[in-house]
Amino acid sequence: MNLSGSIERMKKFEDKLGITFNALSVYVDDSPDEEGEYSYKVSGEIVSEEDEVEHSIDIIVVFYDSSGSIIDADEKFIMEEDFMGFDILSLSGFLRSNDVDKVKIFPKKA
DSSP states (O other): OBOGGGEEEOHHHHHHHTOEEEEEEEEEOSSOOTTSOEEEEEEEEEEOSSSOOSSOEEEEEEEEETTSOEEEEEEEEEOGGGOOSEEEEEEEEEESOOOEEEEEEEEEEO
16 A cells, blocks of 8 residues: 555754655555564655765654554664765564554654
């Protein structure tokens, strides 16, 4: 199930840390696996106009259900010295439910 239209970005946080997310996508399986969990895949680009960032960054992805409760969260850590102005966000894992209403993606200073 393509949930890319349910992505909510926090542009203010992106601006503050000097990065932008592009080409974001979120997919969650329609059917559970044998353990009753639903696999997910989050992908996108992390771009900066500069060749570097001032701080290491955590990219946080939070999954919300239709009642507004958090189902799960995941993160990707980017070290300041490893960032060259472009990186790929690629996270995958499993959710207890596929009742995903919103996916919030935002950066924070690590």
